[in-house]
Amino acid sequence: MIVDFWYEFASTYSYPAAMRVEAAAEKAGVQLRWRPFLLGPIFGAQGWNDSPFNIYPAKGHYMWRDMARICAAQGLVLKEPVRFPQNGLNAARLALLGAEEGWAPGFTRAVYLANFAGQRDISDEAVLAELLTSLGLDASDAIARSRTPENKERLKVQTGEAIAKGVFGSPSFTVGDELFWGNDRLDDAIAWAAARLTQDL
Template identity: 50%
Template sequence: MPRQALPRLEFWYEFASTYSYLSAMRIETLARDCQLEIVWRPFLLGPIFKKLGWPTSPFNLYPSKGSYMRRDLERLCEAYGLPFTLPVPFPQQSLLAARIAHAGRNQPWIGAFTRAVFVAEFGQGLDISDEGLMADLLLETGAPAKDMLDAAQTRETKIGLRAAVCDAENRGIFGAPSFVVETGDLFWGDDRLEAALEAAAKEAS
């Protein structure tokens, strides 16, 4: 008898997003407890922000919002037992990491790679646009580093990531992290992760 497929929850994340870091570090464990499958959807917020007239993160455009975010992340990371260092510059250039993750989004190592990138960036303050760092993280998470770095530069991957941004816009996604259940309902923000998991599990019951 074939194994019944688990209900799915789409996890839309941007590597330059501080709150995506929090969700990425928790989502696989929580989803496993709920018997859900995570669909990893890396994308870029920059093109969406530009259409809103924002040349950079709103945390930079509005200093009080940025100050709050930093303190909020310090508190939350302490509560979750996660390291936190805001990298300089912020936001980081996330294009290379996003292309790698898009190319490997269906691979068994995608969760480990995603977490490794976020820890390097927001735990250690490292530059995630560095190809050498990406190669090291790929190897550490059991991925074929050279093949994935090559795949990140292919026309197929570049077009695919641009299509992912368009897909995000069409679904009404305006920030990260965002979570989409199978009915299309959207949940935004790390503080809505548990609610999204609950909704996805309820749909399957």
């Protein structure tokens, strides 16, 4: 079965997940779909107008320490972002195009690195253009197409699909109707899909 990888670019724990999910899926022989979505509407519906890591300081303090341990173990640089959370809307609209056209994996990793290792402003289209160019893409063209009403609407639809699947945080993984939440469940989600590939369930 296919693993859907749901991610919001502002999300901290999605960074280590995005950096390893493709290799993990390939190793298991499992197909992966890159599904950018927005947490804003989901958090808003819960009454949060900010990241819960900012609203609940003890949890936020812990998260940064936990992220430092996780990134160190994974050999990833982690630096304090220019702000937290950053606005991932423009990047998500681009990643949605990239998922159709085959460049979402590289672009997604580049955006997470820019956010959590490069101290770049990922809401800035000039920064996103630079990342697109570094991947050999036509940045102006991709940005223009990401801004069409159709593409904006598709991101809303995709976020609605995440909500319908029960997604409430990022990263999340779905395999059919089975939901897995968090970087900690990445390997479980892939194993779940791999087991159902073999058994043809």
